[in-house]
Amino acid sequence: MWVTTTVPQPNPRSDGDQLANIDEAVDEELDALLDAPFVVRWGLFDALLGFPAVIVGTLVVAVAWSFVASSSAVSFAGANAFTVITMQLMMASWAVWTTRRKGNGPVSDFGLTLHGLSDFISSVVLGFSLLMIGSVVAGLALWLLGVSPEEQTTNVGIVTQNSGTVWQWVMIGSVAIGAPIAEELFFRGLLLGALRRRFGSFVGVVGSALAFTSVHYVGGSLEQSIMLFSVVGAIGVVLGAYVVRTGRVLPTIIAHSVFNTLVVIANF
Numbered sequence: 252m253w254v255t256t257t258v259p260q261p262n263p264r265s266d267g268d269q270l271a272n273i274d275e276a277v278d279e280e281l282d283a284l285l286d287a288p289f290v291v292r293w294g295l296f297d298a299l300l301g302f303p304a305v306i307v308g309t310l311v312v313a314v315a316w317s318f319v320a321s322s323s324a325v326s327f328a329g330a331n332a333f334t335v336i337t338m339q340l341m342m343a344s345w346a347v348w349t350t351r352r353k354g355n356g357p358v359s360d361f362g363l364t365l366h367g368l369s370d371f372i373s374s375v376v377l378g379f380s381l382l383m384i385g386s387v388v389a390g391l392a393l394w395l396l397g398v399s400p401e402e403q404t405t406n407v408g409i410v411t412q413n414s415g416t417v418w419q420w421v422m423i424g425s426v427a428i429g430a431p432i433a434e435e436l437f438f439r440g441l442l443l444g445a446l447r448r449r450f451g452s453f454v455g456v457v458g459s460a461l462a463f464t465s466v467h468y469v470g471g472s473l474e475q476s477i478m479l480f481s482v483v484g485a486i487g488v489v490l491g492a493y494v495v496r497t498g499r500v501l502p503t504i505i506a507h508s509v510f511n512t513l514v515v516i517a518n519f
Contacts, residue, residue: 316334382510384489385482388485432508
């Protein structure tokens with residue numbers, strides 16, 4: 252007598268489906284990990300280290316171009332233009348390099364994005380508003396300090412000098428485009444972000460504005476310097492507050508560029 256026993260066999264198709272589902276789940280997890288932003292590891296030390304790096308690099312270039320200008324056909328105006336552009340490139344490069352090395356890159360960490368045409372228009376309006384704010388602050392400073400409008404000083408001398416030469420146009424491009432990009436990436440992106448994470452938004456805005464103001468010193472009397480610092484400081488605070496509010500630096504780059512362009516036009 253034969254006894255037949257039926258043993259359940261696994262369904263190959265069922266196992267294949269399970270494996271496929273597992274593989275799909277693993278792929279989704281990997282995609283999620285790859286798409287997730289890295290933890291930002293750059294901080295205040297990286298931002299502060301940028302100051303001596305930019306200063307030393309700029310001084311080296313300035314000395315080198317001074318020797319070149321004194322021994323060749325390159326004018327001192329050209330050497331000055333190359334020095335200013337070098338400083339801007341180093342500021343922007345330091346900020347970008349830091350975010351790439353210890354973060355998610357400048358687009359993500361600094362918010363280099365715009366939300367449509369209306370966002371661009373708002374940035375342009377902010378630039379015009381900065382001119383109005385700067386004019387009001389300058390007027391108040393002149394009145395409080397007892398300085399006549401003729402005695403006030405600006406930092407656009409690098410543009411108005413060497414009139415009619417190619418270097419003047421180079422400096423116009425540097426002021427209208429180079430400076431906004433470099434200064435916003437460095438001060439409103441790197442420094443403000445580092446200060447804000449360490450001490451909060453208020454210290455971040457004020458501290459970055461003070462540092463931003465310090466690089467605009469052009470000499471002159473105490474009254475002239477106070478007036479200039481008041482205007483630049485107020486603009487730095489407004490731009491910093493805008494970055495804190497929106498979480499993005501690109502709008503302030505546009506606004507800064509509009510403001511600088513208007514100031515250059517007003518001084519011609």
